[in-house]
Amino acid sequence: MKYIITLLAIAYFSNASAQVGDVFPQMEGESLLYDTINIPTDLNGKYSLIALAFSKKSEEDLGSWFNPMYNQFLTEPDPNAFFKFEYDLNLYIIPMFTGAKRAAYKSTMKKVQKTVAPELQPYVLFYKGTLKQYKKSLKFDGNDVPYFYVLDADGKIVYNTSGKYTRNKMQEIIDAVDPAMKK
Numbered sequence: 001m002k003y004i005i006t007l008l009a010i011a012y013f014s015n016a017s018a019q020v021g022d023v024f025p026q027m028e029g030e031s032l033l034y035d036t037i038n039i040p041t042d043l044n045g046k047y048s049l050i051a052l053a054f055s056k057k058s059e060e061d062l063g064s065w066f067n068p069m070y071n072q073f074l075t076e077p078d079p080n081a082f083f084k085f086e087y088d089l090n091l092y093i094i095p096m097f098t099g100a101k102r103a104a105y106k107s108t109m110k111k112v113q114k115t116v117a118p119e120l121q122p123y124v125l126f127y128k129g130t131l132k133q134y135k136k137s138l139k140f141d142g143n144d145v146p147y148f149y150v151l152d153a154d155g156k157i158v159y160n161t162s163g164k165y166t167r168n169k170m171q172e173i174i175d176a177v178d179p180a181m182k183k
Contacts, residue, residue: 022157024050024149025137029094029125032113037125039092040155047153047177048090049073052138053146054131059095062146064165066093070120072170089177091123098131150176 027039039050049069053062073087095112097105105128116124134140140147142162150159150173159176161169 020157020159022137024151024155024157025134027094027127027134028129029092029127030109032109032116032121032124032126035122037092040151043090043151043153043155045153046088046090047158048092048151048155049173049177050149050151051091051093051146052096052134052149053094054096054098055143057144058146061144061164062093062095065146065148066120068165068170069093072174074119074123087177092125093123094125094127096131096134097126097128102128148173 024040026041029037029039031037040048051062051065051069053059069091073089073091095108097108105126109126112124112126113121138147138149145162145164147162148160148169149157152158159172161172163169
């Protein structure tokens with residue numbers, strides 16, 4: 001019985017997402033402003049929040065995070081607020097174009113440029129390439145959910161989650177972004 005439980009635990013954890021402490025794999029993306037960003041190389045020693053989506057369904061769920069992430073991490077704090085939190089954080093939202101979807105990369109990018117607010121455009125990166133290496137190293141367990149990774153200043157994963165936005169998940173991300181790194 002103990003042997004079966006151990007095997008089930010190994011099977012479960014081998015399918016879990018990337019482990020805290022793993023370095024985020026090298027990924028190159030193109031922003032809506034046509035800048036090339038290499039993650040984690042170009043993160044400039046800052047904490048970073050990376051959001052990945054690689055299916056239509058996962059992009060829909062990722063949309064539930066846009067306003068909360070923008071309001072939490074990118075807007076200027078209210079000068080009259082009792083608590084003022086200004087984050088010195090990289091934030092990248094990355095739709096992944098893999099397989100047959102790679103052909104739609106440029107046309108989709110042009111459509112998104114027209115719909116995404118100018119102040120958000122530097123934070124949206126488009127990835128075109130293979131999924132296999134990321135699926136293996138980040139241990140995705142499904143194609144239909146977005147994945148979120150908080151990286152420390154060295155590009156190591158300090159927290160990860162997936163799925164639709166919830167207040168609890170956002171609070172866990174905020175907690176992972178250590179209050180000491182706030183401006």
